[in-house]
Structures are given as C-alpha cells and as structure tokens.
Amino acid sequence: MPRFFIPNSAxxxxxxxxxxxxxxxxxALHIVKSLxxxxxxxxxxxxxxRREYSCVITDVGETVFAEVTDERYSDTEPPYTAVxxxxxxxxxxxxxxxxxxxxxxxxxxxxxxxxxxxxxxDKKGAAKKAERWQRIxxxxxxxxxxxxxxxxxxxxxxxxxxxxxxxxxxPLFCYEAERGYTLSDAxxxxxxxxxxxxxxxSEGGFSVSEAKHAxxxxxxxxxxxxxxxxxxxxxxxxxxxxxxxxxx
Amino acid sequence: MPRFFIPNSAxxxxxxxxxxxxxxxxxALHIVKSLxxxxxxxxxxxxxxRREYSCVITDVGETVFAEVTDERYSDTEPPYTAVxxxxxxxxxxxxxxxxxxxxxxxxxxxxxxxxxxxxxxDKKGAAKKAERWQRIxxxxxxxxxxxxxxxxxxxxxxxxxxxxxxxxxxPLFCYEAERGYTLSDAxxxxxxxxxxxxxxxSEGGFSVSEAKHAxxxxxxxxxxxxxxxxxxxxxxxxxxxxxxxxxx
Numbered sequence: 001m002p003r004f005f006i007p008n009s010a011x012x013x014x015x016x017x018x019x020x021x022x023x024x025x026x027x028a029l030h031i032v033k034s035l036x037x038x039x040x041x042x043x044x045x046x047x048x049x050r051r052e053y054s055c056v057i058t059d060v061g062e063t064v065f066a067e068v069t070d071e072r073y074s075d076t077e078p079p080y081t082a083v084x085x086x087x088x089x090x091x092x093x094x095x096x097x098x099x100x101x102x103x104x105x106x107x108x109x110x111x112x113x114x115x116x117x118x119x120x121x122d123k124k125g126a127a128k129k130a131e132r133w134q135r136i137x138x139x140x141x142x143x144x145x146x147x148x149x150x151x152x153x154x155x156x157x158x159x160x161x162x163x164x165x166x167x168x169x170x171p172l173f174c175y176e177a178e179r180g181y182t183l184s185d186a187x188x189x190x191x192x193x194x195x196x197x198x199x200x201x202s203e204g205g206f207s208v209s210e211a212k213h214a215x216x217x218x219x220x221x222x223x224x225x226x227x228x229x230x231x232x233x234x235x236x237x238x239x240x241x242x243x244x245x246x247x248x
Numbered sequence: 249m250p251r252f253f254i255p256n257s258a259x260x261x262x263x264x265x266x267x268x269x270x271x272x273x274x275x276a277l278h279i280v281k282s283l284x285x286x287x288x289x290x291x292x293x294x295x296x297x298r299r300e301y302s303c304v305i306t307d308v309g310e311t312v313f314a315e316v317t318d319e320r321y322s323d324t325e326p327p328y329t330a331v332x333x334x335x336x337x338x339x340x341x342x343x344x345x346x347x348x349x350x351x352x353x354x355x356x357x358x359x360x361x362x363x364x365x366x367x368x369x370d371k372k373g374a375a376k377k378a379e380r381w382q383r384i385x386x387x388x389x390x391x392x393x394x395x396x397x398x399x400x401x402x403x404x405x406x407x408x409x410x411x412x413x414x415x416x417x418x419p420l421f422c423y424e425a426e427r428g429y430t431l432s433d434a435x436x437x438x439x440x441x442x443x444x445x446x447x448x449x450s451e452g453g454f455s456v457s458e459a460k461h462a463x464x465x466x467x468x469x470x471x472x473x474x475x476x477x478x479x480x481x482x483x484x485x486x487x488x489x490x491x492x493x494x495x496x
Contacts, residue, residue, distance in 0.1 A: 076474040103481050105473075144475040182496040225353075225495050226324040227392040233351050236481065240488035241496070247473050248430040248489070 002035060003044045003142045005149055011047060011068075019068035021045050021055055028064045031057075037064075050074045050147045074147035078105040079246050081195045083153075083168065084235050085110045085161040087202035088119040093232045098133045100232075102140035102150050104239035105247075109133070110153035112161040116204030126155035158210055165197035166217045173199045173219035174234055175211055179226075183238065186220045187245045196242060200234050250283060251292045251390045253397055259295060259316075267316035269293050269303055276312045279305075285312075298322045298395045322395035326353040327494050329443045331401075331416065332483050333358045333409040335450035336367040341480045346381045348480075350388035350398050352487035353495075357381070358401035360409040364452030374403035406458055413445035414466045421447045421467035422482055423459055427474075431486065434468045435493045444490060448482050 010022045023031065023045070031037050037057055043066060045053045052074040055066035084106050086097055098109055111126060111133075121129065133152045141149045156164065165171050170190055172183070199219065206214075215221055229237055258270045271279065271293070279285050285305055291314060293301045300322040303314035332354050334345055342359070349357055359374060359381075369377065381400045389397045404412065413419050418438055420431070447467065454462075463469055477485055 078474075100481055103475060103477055104485065105475060144477065146475060184492060184496040223496075225491050226326075227351060227353060227394060229351055229392065233348055233484065236484065237352065237488045237491075240485040241492040243473050243485075244432060244489040244492050248432040248471075 001042060001044050002031070002037070003046065003145060004031075005046050005048070005138070005142065008047045008049055011053070019053070019071070020058070021053060021066050021068060023064040023066070024062070028060075028062060031064050032060050042069075046074060046147050048148070050077065052147065076145050077147050078243060079193050080242060081107045081193075082239060082242055083108045083110065083165070083195070083197050084239075085112050085156070085165050085197060085199040086235060087112050087114040087200060087231065088117045088121060089202055089231050090118055094129075094133065095136055097232050097235050098136045098152070099140045100236040101239060102137050102146065103144045104236045105243055106150050106235075106239055107148070108151045108153055109137070110161060110164075111155050112158060112199070113155065114158045114202055115207040115210055117202045118204075119202075121155060123155055130154070159213065161199060162214050162217050162219060165199050166214075166219055167195075168197035169194035170196040171199075171219045172197060172238065173206075173211070173214045173221045174201070174224055174238065175214075175221045176205055176223070176228055177211070178221045178223040181220070181222055183222045183224060183241055184245075186222050187242070198235065198238050200231060200238075203231055205231075249290060249292050250279070250285070251294065251393060252279075253294050253296070253386070253390070256295045256297055259301070267301070267319070268306070269301060269314050269316060271312040271314070272310070276310060279312050280308050290317075294322060294395050296396070298325065300395065324393050325395050326491060327441050328490060329355045329441075330487060330490055331356045331358065331413070331443070331445050332487075333360050333404070333413050333445060333447040334483060335360050335362040335448060335479065336365045336369060337450055337479050338366055342377075342381065343384055345480050345483050346384045346400070347388045348484040349487060350385050350394065351392045352484045353491055354398050354483075354487055355396070356399045356401055357385070358409060358412075359403050360406060360447070361403065362406045362450055363455040363458055365450045366452075367450075369403060371403055378402070407461065409447060410462050410465050410467060413447050414462075415443075416445035417442035418444040419447075419467045420445060420486065421454075421459070421462045421469045422449070422472055422486065423462075423469045424453055424471070424476055425459070426469045426471040429468070429470055431470045431472060431489055432493075434470050435490070446483065446486050448479060448486075451479055453479075 053068045054070035059065040301316045302318035307313040
C-alpha cells in the first residue's frame with residue numbers, strides 16, 4: 001500500500017463528519033503521474049503526530065483528496081529514541097547509512113567530522129548534502145512504514161557530538177579496540193523507553209585522543225564483537241541489536 | 249594489518265624449526281604490486297583450520313615467503329553456524345548481501361529461487377554468478393578478520409532450500425506477515441553452538457503457499473519487528489541479532 005506523510009494541518013473534517021486528507025506537491029505528482037492512481041484506489045497516510053489513516057482517493061489533480069476510512073495510532077515506532085552520530089564517510093556510503101538506519105528504527109541522524117574523516121565538509125556543504133539525505137530518509141520512512149520521518153541534523157564537530165550524545169540514557173561510543181565491555185552490557189538494566197546515542201567513526205575509526213575524550217565525557221565505550229565491521233555496517237548492526245533487545 | 253588466507257599445505261617447517269608460509273597467485277601479486285610490501289614487513293595469515301599466523305615477509309617474488317613469528321587459534325568465528333538461504337534479488341543487491349553477511353558472521357550463503365523472484369537464473373548462470381559472490385566473500389572475510397571464507401553454495405529451488413534449512417537447530421523463516429512469534433522467541437533456550445538457518449525472500453517476499461510449505465516442513469516463522477525491512481537489510485539484521493544473543 002503506498003504510504004505518504006502529511007502535516008497535521010492537511011487533515012480536515014467535512015460538514016457531514018467525514019475526514020478528508022489533502023496531499024500536495026511532489027507526493028501528489030507521484031500519485032498521479034508515477035503510480036497513476038485514480039479515484040476509488042486506496043492509500044495510507046501518516047501525519048506527524050503518529051496517527052495513521054487508511055484512505056480512499058476521491059479527487060486526483062494538482063492536489064489529491066482522499067477520504068479517511070480508518071484511523072489509528074501508529075505503532076511502528078520503537079520504544080526508544082535512537083540518535084545516530086555518524087562520522088562522514090566516503091562516496092555514497094552515507095546515503096546507505098541513512099537508508100538502512102531509517103529502516104532499522106533511528107530517530108535522528110547527525111553527521112559528524114572526526115579526526116580520521118577523509119571527506120571534508122563545511123557547514124554550508126553539509127547543509128546541501130543534508131537535503132539529499134533528508135530525501136533518502138523520507139523515502140525509506142515511507143517504504144518501511146515508519147510513523148515519523150527521521151530528521152537529518154546539522155553537521156557537528158566530534159566534541160559537539162560527544163557533548164550532545166553523552167546526555168542520552170544510553171550513550172554508546174562504538175570503538176573497535178574495546179573488546180571487554182559489550183553492547184549487551186550497555187543495554188542491560190536500562191530504564192523503559194530510553195534515549196540512545198550511537199556514535200560511529202569513519203573508515204579509519206576513532207583516534208586514541210577522541211576515544212579518551214569520549215570516555216572522559218561519560219560515553220560508554222562498547223565493542224561490537226570479534227569481527228571488524230565496516231563503518232557503514234556498524235550503524236544498522238547496533239540498531240538491529242537495539243530492536244532485538246527492546247522490541248523483539 | 250593485511251590478512252590473507254592460505255591452504256594448510258602452504259605452511260612448512262624449516263630444518264631449524266622456523267615455520268614458513270607461502271603465498272602464491274593473486275594474493276602474492278596483491279602483496280607485491282598493490283601493497284608494495286617488502287621483506288621485513290608484517291602480515292597476518294590464516295589457514296583453513298582456523299589457525300592464525302603473524303608473519304614477517306622474507307622473500308617477495310612470484311611467490312611471497314614469510315616467517316611465522318606468532319601462531320594462535322583464531323577466535324573471530326561466532327559460537328554458532330549460520331547458513332543464509334537468500335532469494336535472488338535485483339541488480340547488485342546480492343553482492344551487498346554477501347559482503348554484509350560475511351561481516352556479520354555467516355558461514356555459508358545459498359542463493360534460492362522463489363515464486364516472487366524477478367531475477368531468473370539457471371544452475372549454469374548461477375555458477376558464474378557464484379564465482380563473483382565467492383570473490384566478494386573472500387574480500388569481506390579478509391577485511392573483517394574472519395578465520396574462514398564463507399562458502400557460496402549452489403542455487404537451490406525454494407523446496408530444496410526448505411528441506412535443507414529445516415534440519416538446522418534453529419530453522420528461521422523470515423516472514424513479514426508474522427508478528428506474533430519473534431526472533432527472540434526462536435532464539436530463546438537453544439542448545440550451545442547451534443546451527444541456524446535463515447531463509448529470506450526476494451523483494452516481493454514469500455507467497456502464501458511458500459509460507460505454508462515452510463511451516464509444514466517445520467520451519468519457525470518469525471517476524472522481524474514492526475517495520476518492513478528491505479530484503480537486502482533483513483539478512484544482516486538477523487545476523488546482528490544472532491551475534492547480540494550469542495556473542496555480545
């Protein structure tokens with residue numbers, strides 16, 4: 001079933017009490033031109049308040065109107081809030097990270113500059129990239145049935161990222177040199193609906209001084225097992241483990 | 249540290265008791281031409297019996313000779329044997345599946361034809377593809393520090409795959425329609441060092457008759473949570489969960 005996100009303001013109630021949603025812009029174009037949907041066909045719509053609507057299209061045009069046939073609280077969000085602080089990585093790997101992380105339940109993704117980043121971006125360049133990543137997050141959210149569109153945050157320096165991440169209930173610093181303290185140690189006996197921060201390095205990992213700084217600031221240094229994961233694999237690996245621990 | 253796999257037969261002992269390994273073929277070429285390594289430089293070598301050797305290069309040429317300075321049992325393998333039965337998927341997605349699955353600890357990957365596969369391959373075409381996938385598995389195994397090179401099996405029909413998979417201690421059939429019985433139910437209270445089979449569908453999932461057949465044959469139908477994972481995400485998701493349950 002095609003799925004679209006709309007702002008709360010795009011849900012209206014007619015005189016006779018029936019609810020109607022309006023879908024505009026690119027999504028309307030997509031419905032009409034690509035999916036070639038017609039009046040009478042069904043689609044799902046999700047607002048930003050985690051409400052989901054089953055709808056039947058009534059009008060197709062520059063704006064698509066659809067009547068709500070069923071309405072429910074969306075339950076596809078995980079019982080935790082996971083923010084990924086991902087170091088910039090080469091090529092289109094960050095695209096993949098965003099797509100997979102959204103599927104695996106991330107709430108927000110913040111690009112980070114670390115010592116060993118080969119890719120260099122200033123705030124302006126990052127803002128442009130962020131537009132692209134936000135579009136990928138939106139498409140992934142639609143495809144996998146999320147109830148929110150995970151946000152791409154502003155580029156942070158490593159120290160800014162650690163300062164932010166260390167406030168989380170479970171502040172994870174993924175460090176390949178750490179083999180003693182593991183992810184399951186870090187997730188044991190945590191409070192209900194925790195906030196989780198996941199800090200992941202670039203291809204070259206973190207420098208020793210970065211690891212030292214992170215630990216000083218209260219981050220939990222965790223190993224991810226006996227094999228060395230690629231940076232673009234690590235984020236979805238950790239998110240899968242979170243899902244397994246709290247959702248499955 | 250560069251890492252190479254050699255057959256057991258390529259480890260020899262000299263008169264004075266020092267062990268020497270020989271690296272030939274493409275790997276030797278890679279050491280000499282790409283890595284431009286010289287006598288005196290260090291590398292790691294792993295034989296197929298899960299023994300690992302720290303070595304110092306003594307001769308570079310068509311064959312590279314290296315002296316063993318340390319030898320140990322390799323401990324990077326997981327305490328379970330996971331076989332992935334992956335339906336054929338479009339484009340180069342199977343390449344990604346192989347790479348990520350090897351990183352996440354898979355032992356063997358078997359390509360499978362299912363009802364909803366768009367890609368069609370006969371056994372001959374599959375054998376050619378399998379060569380490519382085997383090379384990807386080898387590179388991933390080197391990169392992430394595996395002690396074995398996970399094998400790419402021969403193409404199976406869906407029924408062959410289920411017949412084979414259902415013999416595992418934990419025979420997982422990943423089915424998006426299943427929301428009651430989860431992966432953690434399936435992994436609870438299992439024997440030590442289990443064999444695990446993971447059967448994953450193509451982009452369109454499994455047909456209802458396939459799911460029925462799998463259940464009849466004793467497969468455990470498991471859901472992977474509240475979001476719909478792409479087929480190329482599902483395999484590494486399940487493998488991450490296995491790692492979390494048994495290794496971390």
